[in-house]
Amino acid sequence: MATQRIRHLRPLLRPISHLHPTSPPPCKPFSTSAPSLAVRSTGPSPTVNHNAQRFRSRQKEHPEAYKIALIVPIEYVLSAHKAKQIPFRPQTFYKVIEASLPHTGSRPSRAFGEFICREFAMSAKDFGAIAVFLVKTLPHVNGRDMDEGKRNVRLELMYTILHSAALLGDPAAVVLHFQLLDGITRKLGRKTEQVEAHEAFQRVQEVARLGNSAALAVVASTLELKGDRKGALEAYLKCGEAGDGDGYAHGGQLVKTLKGDREEAMRLWRKGAVSLDSAKCYYNLSLEIDPKDPEHEKFMLKAAASGVRGAAHNLGFYYSKLAEKKNIPLAKEWYCVSQGEGMVESVYNLLALLKKEGKTEELSTWVGADMFVKAKLSDVQELKARERFAGPNPGQAAIQ
Known part of the structure; x- marks a missing residue:
């Protein structure tokens, strides 16, 4: 079952923005010193001993696939560190990867995430940054590598870290984890993934209640797909209020179709365009404005320049x-x-x-x-x- 799931991760690991209207913004700081993350015991990770023998067996069978530098090429890590996508040196990143590999054969857990955060003195936000980096990077790496063993190890590693970071509550990881699970569920339709996707969506809702714009966008689009357009509209408008102009873009469309209120839709789109520079709002406005109006060309140019x-x-x-x-x-x-x-x-x-x-x-x-x-x-x-x-x-x- 795990192998089948990993296989179905590949087509889903294309640009995540294709799955939902927005991609996750940087998440808020999350400290492992919080009571909910406190781990009093010290020593090795709680699952390492149970999986060490199986991991060593797999490592012997596919030695090249488990070489750290082959899993994530150094040029990607250096670039991410320079761009501050990962908030620590490449040496620390590779140590985290090395410590995570024995866990790839077991079910991701909050305990594993707590272990990594404790061992490397990092926050859940830092751990989540690793997960987001892997989700964005590994598809490009796997696309150049024809070795099936290496490809599977990378995907297992990415999913283990992503799921564990989501269980720690990191907003960016929570959103990405649900997006991947939702895609798998739609493709496989199995009860196991449906249950996990439901649990993942509950975590997204919790983050959305805290005002995270990416989570609000995911909640809104999910509710819209389920036919709850009233709930979707409410979530889209909250997404806009949280600083994501695309929330107003989608919310305005629902206002127009649900309530038939073109003027209110235009007001929302102007708010998203002028205040939040939303390309989608500019696009929606251009469709409503007479082509003879100079704003039509101006707004369409802004949308086109952003790739709408x-x-x-x-x-x-x-x-x-x-x-x-x-x-x-x-x-x-x-x-x-x-x-x-x-x-x-x-x-x-x-x-x-x-x-x-x-x-x-x-x-x-x-x-x-x-x-x-x-x-x-x-x-x-x-x-x-x-x-x-x-x-x-x-x-x-x-x-x-």
């Missing part, structure tokens, strides 16, 4: 169709940016512009090879006549 899906496509359409002074070269540039973000609709619109110029043979110089193939395989008739990308779902966009 659909914004670059809409700018291409704006400069080729809606602007008072058409700018076809600029339209082609934005369609090129958009197809690079995976928008096949932009390939069709770019082709339409090139056809008017009699330069269809130049399409391959504007479009990546993968998107060129994708565009050929797509059924154009299924893309209805909507001339702007108007929402988060690619099926809502249309071609010229």
